[in-house]
Amino acid sequence: MFYTTDENHHGLSHDPFKAIVAPRPIGWIGTKGRDGSLNLSPYSFFNIVSDRPKIVMFSSSGRKHSAQNAEETGVFTASLVSRFIVGPMNASSAPVAYGVNEFELAGLTAKMGKEVDAPFVEEAHAALECRVTQVIQPIGLDGTTGEQVMVFGQVVAIHISESIIRNGRIDMGLARPVARMGYMDYADGGTDVFQIERPAAG
Template sequence: MFYDTQENAHGLPHDPFKAIVSPRPIGWIGTRGKDGSVNLAPYSFFNAISDHPKMVMFSSSGRKDTLRNVEETRVFTTSMVGRALTEKMNISSANAPYGESEFDFSGLTMAESQLINAPFVAEAHAALECKVTEIFEAKSLEGEPSGSFVVIGQVVGIHIDEAALVNGRFDMAIVAPLARLGYMDYADAAQTFELRRPAWPLDK
């Protein structure tokens, strides 16, 4: 099948776009507002975009509390969501009023960053401390605003749970990172395999 996205005439019960662009890592974004209130929210439009320097991005569909906070403070954290934290991550996605702490009503322990003024999830196997480099609203082909706001941050500090390190490597079997699929579906990466990139010329 083929469908034109401008017409959105896929004829299916649900739009398959986010199922096709999957799995997507979940950015569990921790922020603090100028008033001192804290916020924790999961974003599935999230990924790493650079290694030198280390940079990540997330996108907010609409103006949400997280966006307000990063605009005010220009910093955020992202905590890794392992399979064991799935339910608490889901609770933290509730549309709570501004100022309500998702750490509190999700039953999570709030940890403080070393280099920035933003909290992260103490139970997470890893967390990144980030300083904002850009915030912009994505535009369509026609130049129209999309209502989706892209936040890019440079990673200035990394926290790692030493229990997740095996032979000097961050062990995916222990961490079992959660990924967002389409619809209401999720998956974890508890089962992994190694695949090395081939050299050129290819070995025949």
């Protein structure tokens, strides 16, 4: 199979693009609106983009509530989605009106950050507190922007549950991070954890 994306004639029942770029980590983004409302939503367009400084990014199709709040307040959190809370994660993705508290909707506990004024999921095994560094809209080959909004944030504080730490490192078999695979498919990243040593130089 081969096709060009300008015409996108792949002949499949669903566009395969997002299934090819997989697995994708899920950023469970917590924000607080200027009106004081709390918001929580999962984004599979999420990743670490830099280690020094520690920068993460989530991308929203349009200025949805999380992107709006992060841009207006300058802060957000990202909680780790583990297998045992994948149900609440899914519940928090419901398309509800602005101001509806998805923490309550999903039966989760909102805990405010220590360094930023934004909530994270207390039940999560790990969470990142972030300050916004950039908000951009990607530019296509034709020089125009679509509806996508990318929010970059520097991680200023990190929460990790002691329950997933073994021998001085996070045990991913215990953390069991969930990733998006495309379509309605997800993967449990803790079920087949293995190590590979990098080759030595020369």
